[in-house]
Amino acid sequence: MRxxxxxxxxxxxxxxxxxxxxxxxxxxxxxxxISSNAxxxxxxxxxxxxxxxxxxxxxxxxxxxxPSPATGTLxxxxxxxxxxxxxxxxxxIKSSEYTYDILSPDNGVLLWFGxxxxxxxLQDMERFKENLQFTETGKDVEKGSxxxxxxxxxxxxxxxxxxxxxxxxxITFDLDGNYIDGKLVFSTxxxxxxxxxxxxxxxxxxxxxxLLNGFKRGIVxxxxxxxNMNGEYGLFTVQGNVIKFIPxxxxxxxxxxxxxxxxxxxxxxxTVILTPHIVxxxxxxxx
Numbered sequence: 001m002r003x004x005x006x007x008x009x010x011x012x013x014x015x016x017x018x019x020x021x022x023x024x025x026x027x028x029x030x031x032x033x034i035s036s037n038a039x040x041x042x043x044x045x046x047x048x049x050x051x052x053x054x055x056x057x058x059x060x061x062x063x064x065x066x067p068s069p070a071t072g073t074l075x076x077x078x079x080x081x082x083x084x085x086x087x088x089x090x091x092x093i094k095s096s097e098y099t100y101d102i103l104s105p106d107n108g109v110l111l112w113f114g115x116x117x118x119x120x121x122l123q124d125m126e127r128f129k130e131n132l133q134f135t136e137t138g139k140d141v142e143k144g145s146x147x148x149x150x151x152x153x154x155x156x157x158x159x160x161x162x163x164x165x166x167x168x169x170x171i172t173f174d175l176d177g178n179y180i181d182g183k184l185v186f187s188t189x190x191x192x193x194x195x196x197x198x199x200x201x202x203x204x205x206x207x208x209x210x211l212l213n214g215f216k217r218g219i220v221x222x223x224x225x226x227x228n229m230n231g232e233y234g235l236f237t238v239q240g241n242v243i244k245f246i247p248x249x250x251x252x253x254x255x256x257x258x259x260x261x262x263x264x265x266x267x268x269x270x271t272v273i274l275t276p277h278i279v280x281x282x283x284x285x286x287x
Contacts, residue, residue, distance in 0.1 A: 039285070040274040041238060046267055048215040049259055051251065052174060055164040055211055058132055059156040059196075059203035060125045063149045064108070065118050068093055068141045069100040076137075081201045082110045090148065093141065106152040109201065112137045114146030125157050125193065126186055134205065155197045158182055158209065165192045165211075172212040175202050179212055216251060218261040219270060226250060226258060227276035235260055236273035238285050243273065245281040 068074070072095035084090055084104040091102040104110070116133040119125050137147045158173070165171055167187050171194060173180045182194030196203060203209075219235070227236050227245060234247035251259040262270065273279055 038275065038278055041271055041285075042274055043269050044219045044221070044272050046217065046219050046262065046265060046270050048217050049220060049253075050174075051213045051216055051259070052253075053164075053211050053213055055160055055209055056207060057158050057160040057164075057209050058207060059158050059200075059205075060119060060128065060132060060193075061151050061156045061200070061204070062119050062121075062153045063111070063115070063151045064106050065114065065146045066090075066102060066105060066148045066150065068143055068145050068147045069102070070095045070098065071143045072096070072100075072141065073139055074137060074141050074147060076112060078110055080110065080112055084108065084110050084150070093147075102147065104150055106150050108150040108152035111149045111151065111204075112147070113149055115149060118149070122157070122185065125159070126188065129190075151200070154200065155195050156200045156203050157185060157193045157195055158203060159191050159193055160209075162187060162190055162192050165194075167192055173203075174210040174212050175199055216259060216261060218248070218251070218259040219272065220253065220257055220259055221272065222256055222274075223258055225272065225274050225276060226260065227273075229281060235262065235270075236276045236279055236281070237262075238271040238273065241285050243279050243281065243283045243285050 070093050072093045075092045075094065076090075077092065078084055078088070078090040084107070086104055086106050088104045089101055090104050090110055093100040093102065113134045113136055117128060117130070119128070135146075141147050160171075167184065169184050171182050173182060173196065178199060180196055180198050182196045185193045185195045187193065221235070225235065226233055229245045229247075232247045233250050234245055237244055237246050246262045246265060248263055249261040251261070253259055279285075
């Protein structure tokens with residue numbers, strides 16, 4: 001009776017073991033089938049990409065204020081950012097009794113704005129510790145108020161926080177794909193001042209600037225594509241017909257995208273797994 005019970009127990013164990021083996025085999029086959037059909041891949045460029053940073057700053061310009069000769073209604077005869085010559089008729093003030101001409105006091109670029117501070121020299125800019133404020137001119141003006149300004153130089157000084165630019169001799173601004181170099185003119189414990197001589201009008205009235213910090217080689221992907229394997233970040237790729245995890249250095253580009261510098265990869269393009277959560281390193285890819 002005891003022998004029969006032992007034999008029966010052994011048989012039950014064998015049967016259970018076989019069932020478990022079959023279940024696991026079926027699971028792996030099913031998982032492989034689902035994975036190979038659900039996995040998403042994309043051939044991506046492994047190329048040089050610009051790296052940017054955002055900094056606070058403001059542009060200071062040498063300019064001449066133009067006061068209103070009377071109280072009345074302003075008629076603008078020249079547009080914003082128009083180059084005018086000294087003596088050009090740029091506007092009129094119509095009062096209840098007379099019409100007064102507004103003539104440009106110098107050669108330069110016209111702005112229909114009044115500033116809270118006008119600079120006569122670079123030293124004036126260096127001593128200025130406040131924020132530059134401006135007021136756009138409306139139709140109704142008061143006598144003596146600044147109705148417009150004439151930028152009578154072909155450059156601007158961009159004042160940056162010294163913690164952002166660290167007294168770099170040259171920085172490169174990105175203005176919607178246009179790269180403009182700024183050269184350090186002088187610095188204080190608080191600020192660095194960079195001279196720019198191109199696209200000056202695009203620097204005006206801004207409080208944030210984009211800096212080009214160089215180029216890095218890598219692949220730009222959505223953050224969801226980045227995988228973590230044993231504490232290392234990288235990408236799952238397809239090498240031949242095998243899924244392979246390749247570690248990489250991650251550089252944030254914006255809230256959704258990152259640049260991944262893959263270690264040991266020199267190819268110009270790489271097939272990247274876009275669904276890393278459903279694959280394993282070393283699996284055969286049958287896509």
